[in-house]
Amino acid sequence: SQQGEEDPQALSIQEGENATMNCSYKTSINNLQWYRQNSGRGLVHLILIRSNEREKHSGRLRVTLDTSKKSSSLLITASRAADTASYFCATDHNQGGKLIFGQGTELSVKP
Amino acid sequence: KAGVTQTPRYLIKTRGQQVTLSCSPISGHRSVSWYQQTPGQGLQFLFEYFSETQRNKGNFPGRFSGRQFSNSRSEMNVSTLELGDSALYLCASSIKGGDLTEAFFGQGTRLTVV
Numbered sequence: 742s743q744q745g746e747e748d749p750q751a752l753s754i755q756e757g758e759n760a761t762m763n764c765s766y767k768t769s770i771n772n773l774q775w776y777r778q779n780s781g782r783g784l785v786h787l788i789l790i791r792s793n794e795r796e797k798h799s800g801r802l803r804v805t806l807d808t809s810k811k812s813s814s815l816l817i818t819a820s821r822a823a824d825t826a827s828y829f830c831a832t833d834h835n836q837g838g839k840l841i842f843g844q845g846t847e848l849s850v851k852p
Numbered sequence: 853k854a855g856v857t858q859t860p861r862y863l864i865k866t867r868g869q870q871v872t873l874s875c876s877p878i879s880g881h882r883s884v885s886w887y888q889q890t891p892g893q894g895l896q897f898l899f900e901y902f903s904e905t906q907r908n909k910g911n912f913p914g915r916f917s918g919r920q921f922s923n924s925r926s927e928m929n930v931s932t933l934e935l936g937d938s939a940l941y942l943c944a945s946s947i948k949g950g951d952l953t954e955a956f957f958g959q960g961t962r963l964t965v966v
Contacts, residue, residue, distance in 0.1 A: 774954065776957070781940060781962070782960065783856075783858075783957045783958050783959040784942065784944075784957040786954055786956055786957070789954050829895065831895075831955075836908055837900055837902070837907035838883045838885050838900035838902060838907060838946065839885065839897045839908045839910070840887075841897070842887075842895035842896075843894075844894050845894065
């Protein structure tokens with residue numbers, strides 16, 4: 742399968758805690774993107790990190806990329822109940838607009 | 853700026869019928885991709901169009917087809933529907949597709965085949 746892998750599959754934390762999700766992929770990438778999906782709705786683009794970048798921040802989000810290990814992590818700091826959603830990583834391998842998605846991490850943030 | 857618009861949002865069809873889904877990309881975006889999302893297989897790439905040309909196709913049977921119009925709007929068609937085609941179909945648009953461009957998704961069309 743070309744799909745990447747994400748872990749954990751599910752994560753339950755309390756509001757205010759940090760949440761870390763990991764993503765691994767198999768072949769070299771142009772960039773890696775993280776998305777959020779609320780309960781079977783559309784995907785919301787969170788952040789894009791390029792293959793020559795190692796870390797990127799956006800608000801409470803921090804993404805790291807280790808191309809030698811073919812892995813990325815998404816950290817959400819000071820989580821809120823509204824962060825409850827599924828989070829997916831997607832890799833761009835320069836294949837004509839095709840993104841390869843991981844299986845996703847289901848995050849539950851309890852108030 | 854309006855986002856990606858998919859219509860219809862929900863659809864119920866009978867086995868053997870065909871269905872057409874529509875996607876209007878963000879203004880100025882020329883690349884439109886389609887994905888199928890199911891609980892078992894996750895998000896899988898169907899095809900991508902850029903300037904009315906299909907550039908890439910996923911591993912789906914020929915019953916799945918698509919096209920893109922000169923205004924970048926795209927349609928996908930599924931013929932001879934099977935129960936397994938029940939899924940959330942998502943469309944994404946980007947300025948040029950691939951290579952450092954962000955893909956923005958619509959809300960999806962939930963297709964149920966009975």
